[in-house]
Amino acid sequence: xxxxxxxxxxxxxxxxxxxxxxxxxxxxxxxxxxxxxxxxxxxxxxxxxxxxxxxxxxxxxxxxxxxxxxxxxxxxxxxxxxxxxxxxxxxxxxxxxxxxxxxxxxxxxxxxxxxxxxxxxxxxxxxxxxxxxxxxxxxxxxxxxxxxxxxxxxxxxxxxxxxxxxxxxxxxxxxxxxxxxxxxxxxxxxxxxxxxxxxxxxxxxxxxxxxxxxxxxxxxxxxxxxxxxxxxxxxxxxxxxxxxxxxxxx
Numbered sequence: 642x643x644x645x646x647x648x649x650x651x652x653x654x655x656x657x658x659x660x661x662x663x664x665x666x667x668x669x670x671x672x673x674x675x676x677x678x679x680x681x682x683x684x685x686x687x688x689x690x691x692x693x694x695x696x697x698x699x700x701x702x703x704x705x706x707x708x709x710x711x712x713x714x715x716x717x718x719x720x721x722x723x724x725x726x727x728x729x730x731x732x733x734x735x736x737x738x739x740x741x742x743x744x745x746x747x748x749x750x751x752x753x754x755x756x757x758x759x760x761x762x763x764x765x766x767x768x769x770x771x772x773x774x775x776x777x778x779x780x781x782x783x784x785x786x787x788x789x790x791x792x793x794x795x796x797x798x799x800x801x802x803x804x805x806x807x808x809x810x811x812x813x814x815x816x817x818x819x820x821x822x823x824x825x826x827x828x829x830x831x832x833x834x835x836x837x838x839x840x841x842x843x844x845x846x847x848x849x850x851x852x853x854x855x856x857x858x859x860x861x862x863x864x865x866x867x868x869x870x871x872x873x874x875x876x877x878x879x880x881x882x883x884x885x886x887x888x889x890x891x
Contacts (some may be wrong), residue, residue, distance in 0.1 A: 642877060643670040645697040645721070647712060648704030649686055650674040652727070656866045657701065658682060661724045667870065670695045674704075690715040697721055699873045705788075706730045713741045725749040726869050728793030742883035748876050750886040751793030753868030756857050757842070758886040761798060763855070764844060765805040771853070772806055775846040778829040782841040790832040794842055799828055802844075 644661065648654045649672030661667050662683065669684050671693055677686040687693055690711050693805070699722045702712055706729045716723045725738065730750050738747055752758070768777065781795040791814060803810045810828040813819075823829075840859040845852065868886065875889045 642874065643669045643696065643698045644668065644873065645670060645693060645700045646672040646684075646724070647690070647693070647700055647702040647708070648674060648727075649684075650676055650679045651703055652864055653703035653865060654818060655680065656862045657703070657869065660863065661870065664870075667873070670697055670750065678809050695716060697819055698725060699877050701869050701873055702727055703869070706734060709734050709737060713737060716745050716747070717741055720745060722873075722879065723748070724869055724872045724876055726753050726865065726872075729789035730793075739883045742881060744881050746876050746879040746884065746888075747890060748884040748888070750868075750870050750872070751797040752840075752887045753872065753886060754857070754859060755866045755868055755871075755886075755890070757794055757797075758868075758890055760842075760844075760855055760857055761801045762887065762890075766803045767846075768802045768805045771846045771848075775848040775853070776823065776825070776827075777802060777810075778831070778845045778847065780833065780845070782833040782835070782838045784792040784837050784839065785834050787834060787853070791830045792840070792842075794840065795830055795832070798844055799830055802828065841853045 644667060646654055646657055646669050649658060658669060661669050671684050672682060672686040673690050674686055675688060677688045700716060701724045703726050706727055712723060722745060738749055741747060779795050779798055781792045783792055799812060809826060811826050813829050815828045815831055839862060842857050844855045872889050
Protein backbone atom coordinates (compact mmCIF):
# COMPACT_ATOMS: atom_id res chain seq x y z
CA UNK A 642 0.00 0.00 0.00
CA UNK A 643 1.44 3.37 -1.07
CA UNK A 644 0.94 6.18 1.44
CA UNK A 645 1.09 9.95 1.14
CA UNK A 646 1.83 11.29 4.63
CA UNK A 647 0.50 14.81 5.13
CA UNK A 648 2.18 16.59 8.03
CA UNK A 649 5.14 14.21 7.81
CA UNK A 650 7.57 16.40 9.76
CA UNK A 651 5.33 16.81 12.77
CA UNK A 652 5.55 14.63 15.87
CA UNK A 653 2.92 12.14 14.67
CA UNK A 654 4.27 12.23 11.13
CA UNK A 655 7.67 11.10 12.38
CA UNK A 656 6.13 8.35 14.51
CA UNK A 657 4.30 7.04 11.43
CA UNK A 658 7.47 7.31 9.36
CA UNK A 659 9.33 5.13 11.87
CA UNK A 660 6.60 2.50 12.23
CA UNK A 661 5.69 2.20 8.54
CA UNK A 662 9.38 1.88 7.59
CA UNK A 663 9.36 -1.44 9.45
CA UNK A 664 6.33 -2.80 7.59
CA UNK A 665 6.35 -4.96 4.48
CA UNK A 666 2.81 -4.29 3.23
CA UNK A 667 2.84 -0.48 3.49
CA UNK A 668 5.28 2.20 2.30
CA UNK A 669 5.36 5.99 2.48
CA UNK A 670 5.87 7.11 -1.12
CA UNK A 671 5.99 10.84 -0.39
CA UNK A 672 5.16 13.42 2.23
CA UNK A 673 3.85 16.96 2.46
CA UNK A 674 4.79 19.45 5.15
CA UNK A 675 4.84 23.23 5.47
CA UNK A 676 8.53 22.88 6.45
CA UNK A 677 9.69 20.28 3.90
CA UNK A 678 13.40 20.59 4.73
CA UNK A 679 13.04 20.47 8.50
CA UNK A 680 13.82 16.73 8.66
CA UNK A 681 15.60 14.42 6.24
CA UNK A 682 13.15 11.66 5.38
CA UNK A 683 13.65 8.50 3.27
CA UNK A 684 11.03 9.79 0.82
CA UNK A 685 10.49 13.05 -1.11
CA UNK A 686 8.72 15.82 0.81
CA UNK A 687 6.80 18.70 -0.83
CA UNK A 688 5.52 21.93 0.66
CA UNK A 689 2.18 21.58 -1.14
CA UNK A 690 -0.16 18.81 -2.24
CA UNK A 691 -0.32 20.48 -5.65
CA UNK A 692 3.31 19.41 -6.25
CA UNK A 693 2.74 15.71 -5.58
CA UNK A 694 3.23 13.63 -8.74
CA UNK A 695 3.38 10.14 -7.24
CA UNK A 696 0.46 7.72 -7.49
CA UNK A 697 -0.73 6.84 -3.99
CA UNK A 698 -3.33 4.49 -2.53
CA UNK A 699 -4.24 6.57 0.51
CA UNK A 700 -3.48 9.87 2.23
CA UNK A 701 -2.94 9.93 6.01
CA UNK A 702 -3.18 13.38 7.57
CA UNK A 703 -1.75 14.51 10.90
CA UNK A 704 -1.42 18.24 10.32
CA UNK A 705 -3.77 21.17 11.00
CA UNK A 706 -7.46 21.70 10.37
CA UNK A 707 -6.62 24.74 8.22
CA UNK A 708 -5.22 22.37 5.58
CA UNK A 709 -8.58 20.65 5.10
CA UNK A 710 -9.57 22.38 1.85
CA UNK A 711 -6.35 21.39 0.07
CA UNK A 712 -6.61 17.82 1.38
CA UNK A 713 -10.18 17.43 0.16
CA UNK A 714 -9.28 18.98 -3.20
CA UNK A 715 -6.40 16.53 -3.63
CA UNK A 716 -8.52 13.54 -2.66
CA UNK A 717 -11.35 14.48 -4.99
CA UNK A 718 -9.08 15.30 -7.95
CA UNK A 719 -6.94 12.17 -7.58
CA UNK A 720 -9.71 9.87 -6.29
CA UNK A 721 -7.62 9.05 -3.21
CA UNK A 722 -9.13 7.83 0.10
CA UNK A 723 -8.41 10.13 3.04
CA UNK A 724 -7.61 9.18 6.64
CA UNK A 725 -7.93 12.51 8.47
CA UNK A 726 -6.53 12.26 12.00
CA UNK A 727 -6.33 15.98 12.73
CA UNK A 728 -8.55 17.57 15.41
CA UNK A 729 -10.01 21.02 16.01
CA UNK A 730 -12.44 21.04 13.08
CA UNK A 731 -15.36 23.44 13.11
CA UNK A 732 -18.90 22.17 12.37
CA UNK A 733 -18.59 23.76 8.91
CA UNK A 734 -15.33 21.92 8.22
CA UNK A 735 -16.88 18.63 9.31
CA UNK A 736 -19.71 19.23 6.86
CA UNK A 737 -17.16 19.77 4.09
CA UNK A 738 -15.67 16.36 4.88
CA UNK A 739 -19.07 14.67 4.80
CA UNK A 740 -19.93 16.36 1.51
CA UNK A 741 -16.66 15.18 -0.08
CA UNK A 742 -17.25 11.66 1.27
CA UNK A 743 -20.14 11.34 -1.18
CA UNK A 744 -17.46 10.93 -3.88
CA UNK A 745 -14.48 9.37 -2.08
CA UNK A 746 -14.08 7.31 1.10
CA UNK A 747 -13.07 9.51 4.06
CA UNK A 748 -12.34 8.39 7.61
CA UNK A 749 -12.11 10.92 10.39
CA UNK A 750 -11.77 10.42 14.11
CA UNK A 751 -10.80 12.77 16.93
CA UNK A 752 -8.72 9.92 18.36
CA UNK A 753 -7.20 7.01 16.47
CA UNK A 754 -6.65 4.88 19.59
CA UNK A 755 -8.46 1.54 19.60
CA UNK A 756 -8.97 1.84 23.37
CA UNK A 757 -10.60 5.26 23.23
CA UNK A 758 -13.00 4.11 20.54
CA UNK A 759 -13.97 1.04 22.58
CA UNK A 760 -14.61 3.34 25.57
CA UNK A 761 -16.78 5.56 23.37
CA UNK A 762 -19.02 2.59 22.57
CA UNK A 763 -19.08 1.61 26.25
CA UNK A 764 -20.23 5.08 27.30
CA UNK A 765 -23.19 4.93 24.94
CA UNK A 766 -24.39 1.84 26.80
CA UNK A 767 -23.81 2.85 30.41
CA UNK A 768 -24.65 6.58 30.37
CA UNK A 769 -28.44 6.03 30.06
CA UNK A 770 -28.30 3.57 32.97
CA UNK A 771 -26.31 5.84 35.31
CA UNK A 772 -27.47 9.34 34.36
CA UNK A 773 -30.55 9.41 36.61
CA UNK A 774 -28.47 9.07 39.79
CA UNK A 775 -25.02 10.24 38.67
CA UNK A 776 -23.48 13.53 37.53
CA UNK A 777 -21.11 13.23 34.58
CA UNK A 778 -17.81 15.09 34.17
CA UNK A 779 -14.89 14.72 31.74
CA UNK A 780 -11.28 15.67 32.46
CA UNK A 781 -8.63 15.65 29.74
CA UNK A 782 -4.88 16.20 30.09
CA UNK A 783 -2.39 16.94 27.30
CA UNK A 784 1.08 18.33 26.70
CA UNK A 785 1.72 22.06 26.74
CA UNK A 786 2.07 22.27 22.94
CA UNK A 787 -1.48 21.13 22.12
CA UNK A 788 -3.40 23.81 20.25
CA UNK A 789 -7.08 22.95 20.66
CA UNK A 790 -8.96 22.93 23.96
CA UNK A 791 -10.89 20.97 25.00
CA UNK A 792 -9.42 18.07 23.09
CA UNK A 793 -11.27 16.56 20.17
CA UNK A 794 -11.32 13.30 22.09
CA UNK A 795 -13.02 14.89 25.10
CA UNK A 796 -15.70 16.25 22.78
CA UNK A 797 -16.01 12.85 21.10
CA UNK A 798 -16.62 11.22 24.49
CA UNK A 799 -19.08 13.95 25.45
CA UNK A 800 -20.97 13.57 22.17
CA UNK A 801 -21.19 9.80 22.68
CA UNK A 802 -22.72 10.30 26.11
CA UNK A 803 -25.04 13.07 24.94
CA UNK A 804 -26.30 11.14 21.92
CA UNK A 805 -27.30 8.25 24.21
CA UNK A 806 -29.35 10.71 26.28
CA UNK A 807 -31.25 12.26 23.36
CA UNK A 808 -28.86 15.25 23.27
CA UNK A 809 -30.33 16.56 26.49
CA UNK A 810 -27.09 17.64 28.17
CA UNK A 811 -25.52 21.09 28.28
CA UNK A 812 -21.72 21.24 27.91
CA UNK A 813 -20.02 23.40 30.55
CA UNK A 814 -16.36 24.15 29.86
CA UNK A 815 -14.77 24.69 33.26
CA UNK A 816 -16.62 26.60 35.97
CA UNK A 817 -14.68 29.82 36.32
CA UNK A 818 -16.87 32.64 37.70
CA UNK A 819 -19.91 30.35 38.13
CA UNK A 820 -21.65 30.99 41.46
CA UNK A 821 -24.76 28.80 41.18
CA UNK A 822 -25.20 25.11 41.92
CA UNK A 823 -24.51 22.46 39.33
CA UNK A 824 -27.54 21.69 37.18
CA UNK A 825 -28.50 18.09 36.56
CA UNK A 826 -28.28 18.46 32.78
CA UNK A 827 -24.71 19.79 32.86
CA UNK A 828 -21.82 17.79 31.43
CA UNK A 829 -18.61 19.36 32.67
CA UNK A 830 -15.55 19.28 30.39
CA UNK A 831 -12.20 20.33 31.85
CA UNK A 832 -8.80 20.73 30.14
CA UNK A 833 -5.33 20.50 31.67
CA UNK A 834 -2.19 21.44 29.72
CA UNK A 835 1.30 20.69 30.93
CA UNK A 836 4.64 19.05 30.31
CA UNK A 837 4.77 16.17 27.86
CA UNK A 838 1.49 14.39 28.70
CA UNK A 839 0.64 12.37 25.58
CA UNK A 840 -3.07 12.17 26.38
CA UNK A 841 -5.21 11.21 29.35
CA UNK A 842 -8.99 11.17 29.53
CA UNK A 843 -11.25 10.46 32.49
CA UNK A 844 -15.02 10.18 32.46
CA UNK A 845 -16.43 10.50 35.97
CA UNK A 846 -19.88 9.33 37.03
CA UNK A 847 -20.39 10.81 40.52
CA UNK A 848 -23.33 9.52 42.55
CA UNK A 849 -24.52 10.07 46.12
CA UNK A 850 -22.73 7.01 47.50
CA UNK A 851 -20.23 5.97 44.85
CA UNK A 852 -18.03 7.27 42.07
CA UNK A 853 -17.29 5.41 38.84
CA UNK A 854 -14.33 6.49 36.69
CA UNK A 855 -13.45 5.28 33.21
CA UNK A 856 -9.88 6.23 32.34
CA UNK A 857 -7.64 6.01 29.31
CA UNK A 858 -3.96 6.92 29.16
CA UNK A 859 -1.89 6.99 25.99
CA UNK A 860 1.62 5.96 27.03
CA UNK A 861 3.17 6.93 23.69
CA UNK A 862 2.13 8.38 20.34
CA UNK A 863 2.62 4.96 18.78
CA UNK A 864 -0.94 4.03 19.74
CA UNK A 865 -2.34 6.75 17.44
CA UNK A 866 -0.05 5.69 14.59
CA UNK A 867 -1.14 2.04 14.79
CA UNK A 868 -4.76 3.18 14.76
CA UNK A 869 -4.16 5.34 11.68
CA UNK A 870 -2.44 2.45 9.91
CA UNK A 871 -5.31 0.13 10.71
CA UNK A 872 -7.74 2.77 9.46
CA UNK A 873 -5.83 3.19 6.18
CA UNK A 874 -5.83 -0.55 5.53
CA UNK A 875 -9.57 -0.60 6.17
CA UNK A 876 -10.36 2.42 4.00
CA UNK A 877 -8.58 1.38 0.79
CA UNK A 878 -11.14 -0.41 -1.33
CA UNK A 879 -14.18 0.96 0.51
CA UNK A 880 -17.04 2.73 -1.25
CA UNK A 881 -17.40 6.51 -0.97
CA UNK A 882 -18.77 7.27 2.48
CA UNK A 883 -17.90 8.97 5.75
CA UNK A 884 -16.29 6.49 8.12
CA UNK A 885 -15.09 6.55 11.73
CA UNK A 886 -12.91 4.26 13.82
CA UNK A 887 -16.09 2.55 14.93
CA UNK A 888 -16.42 1.20 11.39
CA UNK A 889 -12.85 -0.10 11.58
CA UNK A 890 -13.56 -1.91 14.85
CA UNK A 891 -16.65 -3.56 13.38
